[in-house]
Amino acid sequence: MSLNFADTLRFFWSNEIQVSRQTFHEIYRCTYKATPIHKLVVIEAIEAIADIFLSTTTLVAKELKVADGVDYKYFGMCHFAIDSNHSMDSVESVESISNIQLEKNVEKEALELVNKMFELFSTFVDVLLDYAKTYEFENSLKEDDSILSVS
Template sequence: MKEILKFIEQKKQDFVKLPLFKFMQDKSIDPKQRLSFAPCLVPLAMGFGELCNIAFRQEPTTNKIQELINKHTYEEHFHWQWLLEDIGKLGLDDSLRLTDAINLMWAEETKKNRAVCSFLGQYNFHADPVLRLVLIEVSEVTANVFFSITKTVAEELQKNTGQEYRYFGMCHLNVENTHTLGKKDAVVFLESIEITEETREKAFELVKLAFEAYTEAMNELLAYAKKQENSKLLQVA
């Protein structure tokens, strides 16, 4: 398993270079604008919470890997609530009618964010907890990159508004950084797991596919944020 975790770390090095993260670090753009993709992220964030409750968690279990996954689901399943809270604080609550908001959740412009959870749900049906763990590890690593950068934007914004942004800011990042799966004894255990050649091959493939799904979702967030920027400019003109 150590080799798989190392491969995930390698893939992270490419992920961190995505244009969304450059966009979020561009201080010439209003920080609210840099987080204006928030509604587009809802299907991923809420879908992930639901997957924790109905798919990743398998109880009861005698399998130590599954036990760790179960713990993780209890640590992770409710974070979407902070996203909804931040959407309100970003002033986006009144920007759409209910029917338009419902439509957005199933729109073309949010489909890659929906696709992440479809992908995770589909591959979660592999009986082997090792493969379920791979899906969660990639989700953790990509989330860590994402929230490390949103945190800096949320802090800039907090200076202007005096409000705390629990999803994009320090609160979420702190929770992400203290997950049981990231604790030293858990990492030592995960690295020591022996896997068969067949599982190893499947795991490598899953890592690649999961990074692809998250990459496309990040690119979609960027396109959404830029679209908000353009429509604002048109309104001003």
Template sequence: MKEILALIEKRKQEFAQLPLFEYMRDKSIDPRQRLSWAPCAAPFIMNFGELNKYCFREEPASNPIQAIINKHTYEDDHHWLWFLEDLEKLELDKTLKFSDALRLLWSEEIKNTRWLNYELYRYAFTATPIQKLIIIEVTEATGNIMFSYAAEVGREIKELTQKECRYFADSHLSVETGHIIGSSDTKQFIDIIELSEETRQEAWELVEKLFECFGKFVNGLLLYTKSHKNFQEKHSLSLV
């Protein structure tokens, strides 16, 4: 299993080089604009709690790996509440007719977010505990990169507006460690898991496919952001 975790770390560092994160680091742009992709990410963020509850979690636990997964799902299934709070603080909480909200969420420009949901459910629904562990590790790795940059932007927003984010915040980053692994004993237990050659190959392919999915998702967020620049025009204040 150590080899698969090393692959995830390698792909994580490559993921961190995607253009969205360069955009999020650009302090010449209003920090609220740098998080204006939030509505595009809503289908994934709002769905993530249920992915944990209904796909990753399996009770009673069938084996020690599933027990580790179950514990993690209880830590990760409620973060969408923080997201809803931040939409208002970012001035992205627009009033829409219900039909317009549905039209937005199922629009062409948000298709990559919906596709990510479908792929995660597809892989997780019949996954073994080892495969679930890999899916969660990749999700944690990509989330850690995203929230490393988002928390920094959140600090800028607090300085600019005196409003403190909860989703795009250091407090959220602190629980998005990049790993499902908590204690050193758990890490050691996972590291020494022996995989058959067939299982190792399947795991390798799963990691590659998942990072492809998350890369497509993140690239879609940047496209959404660049096509919704009205926020930058509406607010003249920025941090440089």
């Protein structure tokens, strides 16, 4: 199924997936004016989350491709392979990051940020899963036309 522009906007701005917008605002809040170390921690946490998500969805994407012939490139090996080859994963980057020494208070803050990122994305994925289980996608898009109406 392919969505037209209006249906795509309606979906992205629907109340049911408001948590997706809140997730990214919260990431911004956690990184705005943060130190470079804190920003690096958030980036690495999100990369770890992406690895978990993409490695898990790869099997599902393969099964779906067999069933309907569609290549789900953002959920399968294609995106996982691209995501896994970021420059942060180079030998030099890994070595440089592993040599960073943190003071105890910064280490505590870093762990809190990692936990916060995993909590945010767990909630985000739970909401999307509930949405997928609960709503008939095409009908739910037609129910709320007020999202795109101009006042």
